[in-house]
Amino acid sequence: MKIAVIGGTGLIGSQVVQILNASGHEAVPSSPASGLDLLTGAGLPEALAGADVVVNLSNSPTFDEASTDFFRTTMTNLLSAAQDAGVGHAVILSIVGVDLVPDLVYYRAKVLQEDILKAGPIPYSIVRSTQFFEFMTSVLSWTSDDTTVRLPHTLVQPIASADIAQAVADVSAGSPLRGTCDIAGPEVFALDELGKITLAAHGDHRTVVTDDSAGMFAAVKGGALIAKAGAVIAKTTYREWLAAAKES
Template sequence: MKIVVVGGTGLIGSQVVTDLQEAGHEAVVAAPSTGVDTLTGAGVDEALAGADVVVDVSNSPSFADDDVLHFFTTSTGTLLDAEERAGVGHHIILSIVGTDRSDAGYMRAKVAQEKLVRASGRGWSVLRATQFMEFAKQIADTSEVDGVVRIPPVAFQPVASADVARRLAEIAVAAPQDGISEIAGPERVRFDAFVREALAARGDTREVVADPSARYFGALLADGALVPEGDSAIGRVSFEQFVGSAA
């Protein structure tokens, strides 16, 4: 199969490409650095020629509300139009667990993206993932106030990026789900506890405080907002394994 991975140079996309290639498929990397711009349309038709599947794991360079909404709606529209011309039968996007349970601007943009894909009339699959274990430092950096990292003490079920990539590769070579599935890590911990232990494993001595008023993507969180409500695929890498490998 020829599978185009949009955002194929990033954390998830590069692993999806490797997984697909190791399974014997033709995985095409589509990103600005390879001459494919889904905002302007440059290089998109050429990249999608002869493709069976598109896996979109691209992300907005800006998380400002208007910017991220523009990115996901414009980029997705560009891809869906090009897929119709090319006869691509399966469009896959990576989304976020709880995206429809938050009023954060980024989450609203992902909901808009999901709606476009569902309404496309083509085969589609949406994989919603919990937050990646690898992003503990970035979360801490954006949550730091006067040297203290403030994290809401809500349920958190982080997943390793390798597990997300593996699941996307599995979906890519199967029939379209025409539905939404989810993946999460094998353990639930408290959000602040995860950040605290992940930082400590790296020798980062910043204080991490449980703060119910702390925001995530600009929104206040209810407990359970970031974890699956029903069945989900479960990743292989545990929180303990991740923290241990980071030490």
């Protein structure tokens, strides 16, 4: 099976390509580096030529209002080109609980992307994942200074990118779900506690201050980002991942 992986050189995309090719499929990565421009549609016919499946792992470069236009334009362009190319299955990666956090413009933009895909002409699958382990360092940097890191007590259930990539690859190689599959890590943390664990693992002596107004995730209420019944629960724990990252 030929599978076009849009955003196939990124954190998730590169792993998806590797998994699919190792499984005997022909996974072909495309990105701006290969001449693809999803905003204009340039390079899409070439990227989708002969593809049975397209996996869209592209992401908005910003989390602000511009993300809405990005996902609207790119998803519309991709579906039009996929229909023209005879692609039979379109897959995107989204976020667990994305429709439960309307105060975040980026999350509203991702819901729009999902809705465009659902209403489009291509049989589809949506994989919703919780937050990546790999993004924790960035989350800490948003609200930190030389001595403190301010984080809300928001509940999260993070997951290793390798586990996400495996889920995306599995769904991509299967029949269209015409629905959504959720995947999450095995443990639930308060974000401020996860910050303490992360800093300690890196030998960082800054203090974590609980501040329920700090950062993007302050807008999240209750357990919106926690996996619901029926979700696939990955096996890799955060501390296992930290230990492996330290050894590599």
